[in-house]
Amino acid sequence: MTVKRELDPIAQLRHLCRQHGLRVTPQKIMIYQELQKALDHPSPEQLFQRLQRTHPELSLDTVYRTLSAFAEIGLVDLVEGYGTARRFDPRREKHHHFHCRKCGAILDFTSDQYDQLAIPASISRDCQVLNLRVTLEGYCKQCRSQTNI
Amino acid sequence: MTVKRELDPIAQLRHLCRQHGLRVTPQKIMIYQELQKALDHPSPEQLFQRLQRTHPELSLDTVYRTLSAFAEIGLVDLVEGYGTARRFDPRREKHHHFHCRKCGAILDFTSDQYDQLAIPASISRDCQVLNLRVTLEGYCKQCRSQTNI
DNA sequence: TTTTCTGCAAATCCTTTGCATATCC
DNA sequence: GGATATGCAAAGGATTTGCAGAAAA
Numbered sequence: 001m002t003v004k005r006e007l008d009p010i011a012q013l014r015h016l017c018r019q020h021g022l023r024v025t026p027q028k029i030m031i032y033q034e035l036q037k038a039l040d041h042p043s044p045e046q047l048f049q050r051l052q053r054t055h056p057e058l059s060l061d062t063v064y065r066t067l068s069a070f071a072e073i074g075l076v077d078l079v080e081g082y083g084t085a086r087r088f089d090p091r092r093e094k095h096h097h098f099h100c101r102k103c104g105a106i107l108d109f110t111s112d113q114y115d116q117l118a119i120p121a122s123i124s125r126d127c128q129v130l131n132l133r134v135t136l137e138g139y140c141k142q143c144r145s146q147t148n149i
Numbered sequence: 150m151t152v153k154r155e156l157d158p159i160a161q162l163r164h165l166c167r168q169h170g171l172r173v174t175p176q177k178i179m180i181y182q183e184l185q186k187a188l189d190h191p192s193p194e195q196l197f198q199r200l201q202r203t204h205p206e207l208s209l210d211t212v213y214r215t216l217s218a219f220a221e222i223g224l225v226d227l228v229e230g231y232g233t234a235r236r237f238d239p240r241r242e243k244h245h246h247f248h249c250r251k252c253g254a255i256l257d258f259t260s261d262q263y264d265q266l267a268i269p270a271s272i273s274r275d276c277q278v279l280n281l282r283v284t285l286e287g288y289c290k291q292c293r294s295q296t297n298i
Numbered sequence: 299t300t301t302t303c304t305g306c307a308a309a310t311c312c313t314t315t316g317c318a319t320a321t322c323c
Numbered sequence: 324g325g326a327t328a329t330g331c332a333a334a335g336g337a338t339t340t341g342c343a344g345a346a347a348a
């Protein structure tokens with residue numbers, strides 16, 4: 001007897017929106033459906049262009065606002081372009097990073113376990129892999145205590 | 150008898166620049182030194198502001214150009230703000246990503262090994278970790294064959 | 299009915315570019 | 324001396340914001 005965990009995507013959308021006090025609008029639905037169809041991890045602009053064919057009345061800033069809201073409630077994942085500006089690291093020793101979601105701090109740490117990770121065959125078969133990076137994300141010490149998260 | 154691997158940072162800078170046909174200028178040196186001093190993975194703008202105190206003649210776009218060049222020759226690492234736009238992912242199943250450096254494609258893959266990674270105590274002690282992400286970086290099938298990399 | 303959302307337009311922020319001059323090798 | 328780098332200013336691209344009208348709960 002398994003618990004039913006998977007709702008259909010739109011039911012998920014409704015559920016999460018209501019849970020977070022967001023309204024379920026036609027725009028939210030069309031944006032979410034278009035993103036579901038996409039296999040290429042699109043940008044707001046790309047999604048907007050695809051939707052324009054069928055929904056010319058939709059505006060780009062609604063796509064931005066909607067995707068941000070979705071990411072906040074955990075309905076979708078931001079997989080590129082987290083912070084607001086480029087950041088650089090001069091350390092040459094093997095290490096990894098923790099990123100604070102609130103203040104943007106990036107903390108270094110080392111981990112033998114992470115250093116020893118292998119590249120899955122499904123990827124190394126076709127792609128040339130030059131780098132593996134493990135990134136932790138959450139709230140740092142200060143932000144954790146300031147907010148009551 | 151150990152081979153000497155670690156040159157002092159400025160020697161590294163000179164070495165890598167020459168190796169890649171880049172000139173060693175006072176600007177490159179001051180930018181690299183300031184980045185070495187920083188423990189916070191600064192943005193170009195932040196680095197520029199810090200340098201202005203002592204080098205008011207330095208320009209922001211030189212900081213941008215220089216940091217990009219450093220990242221290209223592998224002297225420093227870009228640790229935030231890789232792509233040009235935000236990208237979103239609707240998949241709710243556990244998975245990881247490969248990012249192509251040339252065309253920007255993001256490929257999904259699964260890995261039990263990656264799913265089972267632990268959070269190091271040095272981080273979980275102070276920080277609240279909400280997410281762990283493994284990202285592979287390199288050249289995808291198409292880009293690998295097009296370029297001769 | 300009330301609060302939130304949307305579309306529009308303008309603003310903002312980050313990054314890149316063109317060009318003339320200065321500089322490294 | 325010749326190729327590359329720099330500084331300046333302007334352009335470009337991505338994202339955010341203020342506001343008034345529209346729509347969801």
